[in-house]
Amino acid sequence: xxxxxxxxxxxxxxxxxxxVLKFLVWDYRFEFLLPEKGYNLTVxxxxxxxEEGVRISTWLPSNDVRQxxxxxxxxxxxxxxxxxxxxxxxxxxxxxxxxxxxxKVSYTAVLRLKAIRYALPDSVPIKQYTTPTLKEYLNETPTxxxxxxxxxxxxxxxxxxxxxxxxxxxxxYEYVSGFENRPxxxxxxxxxxxxxxxxxxxxxxxxxxxxxxRSGIPSRLVGGIVxxxxxxxxxxxxxEVFIDGVWVPVDPTNNHFAYLPENYLKLYVGDQxxxxxxxxxxxxxxxxIQHITLPNRFFAKHLTEHPFNAYKAWKAFQENGIPLSLLTxxxxxxxxxxxxxxxxxxxxxxxxxxxxxxxxxAASVTTGLTYGLIGFLTVITLVSILYYPLDKWHITHNPRMxxxxxxxxxxxxxxxxxxxxxxxxxxxxxxxxxxxxxxxTAERMAQxxxxxxxxxxxxxxxxxxxxxxxxxxxxTIKSLQSxxxxxxxxxxxxxxxxxxxGRWTGIRLFEYWRFRHLLKNL
Amino acid sequence: xxxxxKLKRLHRELLSINRRNIEYVYACNxxxxxxxxxxxxxxxxxxxxxxxPVAETxxxxxxxADIRRAIRTLKQQEKAVIKPSRGRGGGGIMLVVNKEGNLxxxxxxxxxxxxxxxHLADIIFGNYSFGLSDRAIIEEFIIxxxxxxxxxxxxxxxxxxxxxxxxxxxxxxxIPTDRSGGxxxxxxxxxxxxxxxxxxxxxxxxxxxxxVSKHPDTEKQIExxxxxxxxxxxxxxxxxxxxxxLKYLGIDIVLSERKPVVMEINVRPGLEIQNINxxxxxxxxxxxxxxxxxxNRL
Numbered sequence: 001x002x003x004x005x006x007x008x009x010x011x012x013x014x015x016x017x018x019x020v021l022k023f024l025v026w027d028y029r030f031e032f033l034l035p036e037k038g039y040n041l042t043v044x045x046x047x048x049x050x051e052e053g054v055r056i057s058t059w060l061p062s063n064d065v066r067q068x069x070x071x072x073x074x075x076x077x078x079x080x081x082x083x084x085x086x087x088x089x090x091x092x093x094x095x096x097x098x099x100x101x102x103x104k105v106s107y108t109a110v111l112r113l114k115a116i117r118y119a120l121p122d123s124v125p126i127k128q129y130t131t132p133t134l135k136e137y138l139n140e141t142p143t144x145x146x147x148x149x150x151x152x153x154x155x156x157x158x159x160x161x162x163x164x165x166x167x168x169x170x171x172x173y174e175y176v177s178g179f180e181n182r183p184x185x186x187x188x189x190x191x192x193x194x195x196x197x198x199x200x201x202x203x204x205x206x207x208x209x210x211x212x213x214r215s216g217i218p219s220r221l222v223g224g225i226v227x228x229x230x231x232x233x234x235x236x237x238x239x240e241v242f243i244d245g246v247w248v249p250v251d252p253t254n255n256h257f258a259y260l261p262e263n264y265l266k267l268y269v270g271d272q273x274x275x276x277x278x279x280x281x282x283x284x285x286x287x288x289i290q291h292i293t294l295p296n297r298f299f300a301k302h303l304t305e306h307p308f309n310a311y312k313a314w315k316a317f318q319e320n321g322i323p324l325s326l327l328t329x330x331x332x333x334x335x336x337x338x339x340x341x342x343x344x345x346x347x348x349x350x351x352x353x354x355x356x357x358x359x360x361x362a363a364s365v366t367t368g369l370t371y372g373l374i375g376f377l378t379v380i381t382l383v384s385i386l387y388y389p390l391d392k393w394h395i396t397h398n399p400r401m402x403x404x405x406x407x408x409x410x411x412x413x414x415x416x417x418x419x420x421x422x423x424x425x426x427x428x429x430x431x432x433x434x435x436x437x438x439x440x441t442a443e444r445m446a447q448x449x450x451x452x453x454x455x456x457x458x459x460x461x462x463x464x465x466x467x468x469x470x471x472x473x474x475x476t477i478k479s480l481q482s483x484x485x486x487x488x489x490x491x492x493x494x495x496x497x498x499x500x501x502g503r504w505t506g507i508r509l510f511e512y513w514r515f516r517h518l519l520k521n522l
Numbered sequence: 523x524x525x526x527x528k529l530k531r532l533h534r535e536l537l538s539i540n541r542r543n544i545e546y547v548y549a550c551n552x553x554x555x556x557x558x559x560x561x562x563x564x565x566x567x568x569x570x571x572x573x574x575p576v577a578e579t580x581x582x583x584x585x586x587a588d589i590r591r592a593i594r595t596l597k598q599q600e601k602a603v604i605k606p607s608r609g610r611g612g613g614g615i616m617l618v619v620n621k622e623g624n625l626x627x628x629x630x631x632x633x634x635x636x637x638x639x640x641h642l643a644d645i646i647f648g649n650y651s652f653g654l655s656d657r658a659i660i661e662e663f664i665i666x667x668x669x670x671x672x673x674x675x676x677x678x679x680x681x682x683x684x685x686x687x688x689x690x691x692x693x694x695x696x697i698p699t700d701r702s703g704g705x706x707x708x709x710x711x712x713x714x715x716x717x718x719x720x721x722x723x724x725x726x727x728x729x730x731x732x733x734v735s736k737h738p739d740t741e742k743q744i745e746x747x748x749x750x751x752x753x754x755x756x757x758x759x760x761x762x763x764x765x766x767x768l769k770y771l772g773i774d775i776v777l778s779e780r781k782p783v784v785m786e787i788n789v790r791p792g793l794e795i796q797n798i799n800x801x802x803x804x805x806x807x808x809x810x811x812x813x814x815x816x817x818n819r820l
Contacts, residue, residue, distance in 0.1 A: 518535070518796060
């Protein structure tokens with residue numbers, strides 16, 4: 001075993017020891033370090049024929065034990081909004097005369113949700129509830145008709161003859177959740193659901209509430225959205241039952257008992273619609289849902305309170321206005337470089353420059369990968385074309401590079417101007433591209449074209465682009481970033497990988513193809 | 523033979539680029555001696571001391587002050603070559619033919635004083651040597667041996683010999699083609715021909731991914747043709763390899779009408795020679811000499 005290998009093993013061992021110490025002695029916790037899953041929800045409300053004014057209202061998500069709203073933003077078209085917390089949820093109303101008869105208002109919420117499970121006792125006696133708020137959830141309503149003969153008959157045949165709310169709930173839940181699910185449009189009342197023995201979420205929920213209220217157990221409908229990635233128009237309703245002082249969720253449609261999955265967003269309680277709007281206007285809604293990764297809310301606090309991590313170093317940068325996101329991507333550059341050396345030395349791919357793909361990937365974090373790649377390709381193509389006259393006129397190396405750098409900077413400025421002309425804000429970020437690196441790359445590209453032909457240059461460009469994409473995907477993994485911030489000693493592992501890679505004498509993957517004739521002839 | 527056995531054999535025989543760099547280039551060629559190979563002026567001086575034939579140097583152009591004299595020198599010779607001392611891959615080489623005091627390229631294009639001055643300035647500015655300043659060599663225009671002129675009339679074919687601790691291990695001939703534009707550069711489309719090391723007979727050539735017996739453009743037979751001066755080629759290679767502090771080398775030799783002439787020494791010789799000979803360098807090197815210790819001294 002050679003010295004570099006021994007050093008690599010020592011570095012890796014040292015790093016592992018430090019990380020273990022951090023967890024065992026210095027009380028680091030994964031749950032505060034790893035990023036959290038979240039959702040981006042946009043609720044679009046389109047209206048038309050609103051010449052005489054519109055009035056649209058809906059419910060905004062609010063915080064509770066299992067859901068947290070990170071951020072919420074609105075698109076109002078200049079229509080005044082009014083937000084009001086109520087006992088049923090947070091109500092938002094757009095009311096006014098819009099600048100045009102048709103248009104759209106919307107809100108976008110960044111959400112963190114958790115699944116929750118309630119451990120129910122075996123037996124809870126049914127009490128007499130007298131508080132007005134709870135009494136409301138024992139009332140008969142036009143759609144929850146628990147004194148209707150149909151409901152009464154079902155109740156009489158089902159209800160367990162014991163004073164135990166849990167037994168009642170279980171029995172009714174089993175009965176209603178046994179119904180076929182049907183995507184009925186509009187409102188289905190409890191009696192209709194009972195007669196059809198099939199219903200959509202609101203019909204089944206109303207029937208369950210009716211049976212529970214008949215037993216004297218406070219219960220209510222809950223409205224919200226089941227968050228699944230994509231666009232959809234379906235909202236959802238389920239039931240909450242008041243047991244032992246707590247509102248316990250029950251969903252007879254998707255069969256969740258005393259449990260809410262992580263992707264349930266609760267918006268309001270009570271038997272009411274999710275949207276209401278002024279009569280006479282046209283109205284259509286739509287949800288857009290994306291899965292997103294959010295930084296851990298306790299990350300900064302956790303790292304500040306614990307020793308030996310890169311977050312503490314950032315504090316110094318922070319005072320000079322450098323955002324954590326920028327520092328993070330700089331911290332990920334060595335990771336990108338290691339990935340590139342694997343592509344070059346193990347796979348045998350050729351890229352323009354060793355660090356260029358990592359730098360382009362880093363720059364693409366602000367522009368987005370698509371614009372980053374387009375920008376990279378456009379700039380180096382344009383500038384490498386410039387190489388030809390410069391070469392033809394025998395412009396010597398240093399002045400040639402300075403002229404090409406002017407071209408790169410001009411290309412980046414032009415992209416900013418185009419961005420403004422065509423209102424594509426994202427490409428303004430191209431100005432953040434590493435100018436020197438692009439210049440050198442453009443020169444190398446031109447040289448490759450001249451010495452090895454266009455085909456070869458294109459092939460290297462394709463490989464470079466491929467490596468940029470992979471490096472970008474790796475450098476933007478949120479949990480990896482958190483790890484390097486929390487455990488900067490991981491850099492020693494990168495050094496170890498470099499040492500092993502640098503002493504690796506094996507055959508590159510592409511060499512098996514290059515020397516395929518030898519495989520036949522040896 | 524099954525595939526696993528074949529792969530194992532490939533691992534034993536093939537010299538991969540990683541292994542070449544780590545076990546041969548880094549280990550056998552101390553970096554402080556690189557200029558001996560990379561700077562042709564130094565290479566030629568050193569080879570002349572060893573009495574190894576090189577192209578006759580007419581002049582070394584060190585600075586702009588020398589350019590006027592360089593043009594005079596060119597006009598005194600019948601034929602000459604201008605090349606950068608630290609160029610690579612054959613870049614910056616200009617062939618000059620003198621016809622009654624007027625200079626032309628071999629294809630007949632007139633070379634004005636202005637053009638030659640410009641070219642020499644480009645070389646001195648380092649345009650062909652990674653932006654370093656450089657010097658230009660004006661030297662003898664070597665005419666290849668008849669054997670090669672019969673195969674393909676243009677360009678200068680050369681013999682590459684891989685030498686390890688003074689032992690010639692593997693060899694090939696690079697013959698220009700129409701595609702390579704007269705250059706003996708494999709990247710640019712020249713043909714690589716395997717050589718039987720013991721007799722100096724040319725075997726099949728690799729061109730455009732196929733092993734062929736004839737030149738692709740002239741259809742002249744290559745396979746079976748014996749190279750002239752093969753013993754001298756081997757002697758020269760052994761001598762350089764023995765005296766050089768660089769122990770893993772690619773030596774480029776042009777065979778002229780009268781003798782073999784060493785043109786260039788390479789510290790990182792390419793690996794394509796394995797494809798051309800259909801032989802693995804790793805096995806050949808292992809069987810010829812133990813590993814380098816990296817402690818070579820001149």
